[in-house]
Amino acid sequence: MGEAFPWQEAPNADFCVIGDPVEHSRSPEMHMAAFEVLGLPYRYVRVHVPKGEASQALEHLRDRGYVGVNATVPHKEAAFEWAEEPDARSSRIRAANTLRLGTREATNTDGPGFLYTLNGLGLPRGARVLILGAGGSARSVAAALSDAGFNLAIWNRSPERVFRLLAETGVPAAVEDSPTLLGVRLVVNTTSVGLHGDRLPLDWSRCDPELVAYDLVYGNTPFLDQARALGLRTRDGTELLVAQGALSLE
Numbered sequence: 001m002g003e004a005f006p007w008q009e010a011p012n013a014d015f016c017v018i019g020d021p022v023e024h025s026r027s028p029e030m031h032m033a034a035f036e037v038l039g040l041p042y043r044y045v046r047v048h049v050p051k052g053e054a055s056q057a058l059e060h061l062r063d064r065g066y067v068g069v070n071a072t073v074p075h076k077e078a079a080f081e082w083a084e085e086p087d088a089r090s091s092r093i094r095a096a097n098t099l100r101l102g103t104r105e106a107t108n109t110d111g112p113g114f115l116y117t118l119n120g121l122g123l124p125r126g127a128r129v130l131i132l133g134a135g136g137s138a139r140s141v142a143a144a145l146s147d148a149g150f151n152l153a154i155w156n157r158s159p160e161r162v163f164r165l166l167a168e169t170g171v172p173a174a175v176e177d178s179p180t181l182l183g184v185r186l187v188v189n190t191t192s193v194g195l196h197g198d199r200l201p202l203d204w205s206r207c208d209p210e211l212v213a214y215d216l217v218y219g220n221t222p223f224l225d226q227a228r229a230l231g232l233r234t235r236d237g238t239e240l241l242v243a244q245g246a247l248s249l250e
């Protein structure tokens with residue numbers, strides 16, 4: 001857990017990550033380490049922005065002279081809405097994680113970063129993938145997996161959000177009323193449930209022994225604990241943090 005500034009009290013800095021919660025974010029340490037290696041004199045901080053205040057906060061940060069912002073939960077859709085020059089990838093999924101404030105440009109590096117982290121897992125093209133959640137990062141993950149030829153199913157606590165995701169992104173996927181792991185080779189938890197230590201309504205009893213369980217949250221989550229207890233291969237969000245962060249830094 002690191003220091004987070006309320007957006008109204010954002011300090012002198014060049015870059016920040018905005019989120020709610022945001023104290024858990026490791027982006028400042030990661031980007032500061034990269035700036036140091038690259039010999040760049042920038043400062044990157046955590047800024048706490050409550051839900052519904054992203055647009056106001058982004059205007060304030062722009063006025064304060066911030067150059068770039070990374071948006072995390074729950075602001076990726078609001079960050080996209082704020083941008084006036086979104087690129088094609090963020091426009092398709094209507095969610096942005098990287099903003100250049102001066103020009104109001106936006107992109108989203110979660111999808112390509114996520115695909116990069118699947119290297120080495122041996123997942124065959126056409127394999128069935130279950131995505132849990134339908135928020136900003138689910139959109140990036142769904143679009144990237146669909147473009148890479150996987151067969152998608154999506155479950156979300158609020159089903160109307162899945163239908164909106166499918167309609168707005170054009171991603172083909174089955175909509176699940178309750179999440180089933182039967183025949184699934186990769187299950188990706190894109191919900192923020194792990195941040196609060198809550199559990200998802202998953203029945204692990206009939207899953208494939210080859211199943212890979214992937215949680216976008218970094219560190220241990222009840223979801224990954226359950227998968228490990230069954231001897232399944234797992235991935236947490238650490239590699240994705242690095243992969244999306246490297247693209248964002250670029």
Ligand code: NDP
Pocket residue numbers: 072073074075076110132133134135136137138156157158161190191192193195198216217218236237238240241242244
């Ligand atoms: P959003 O706020 O856009 O979406 C949150 C999702 O979580 C929604 O599907 C929401 O469902 C669901 N959810 C929240 N609480 C619960 C609950 N108690 N039970 C069931 N579902 C719940 O968030 P993002 O998509 O931006 O981010 C999701 C997670 O992914 C975050 O934890 C974030 O930190 C992590 N992440 C990590 C990255 C990394 O680099 N490792 C990169 C991107 C994201 P509903 O629609 O019903 O509210």
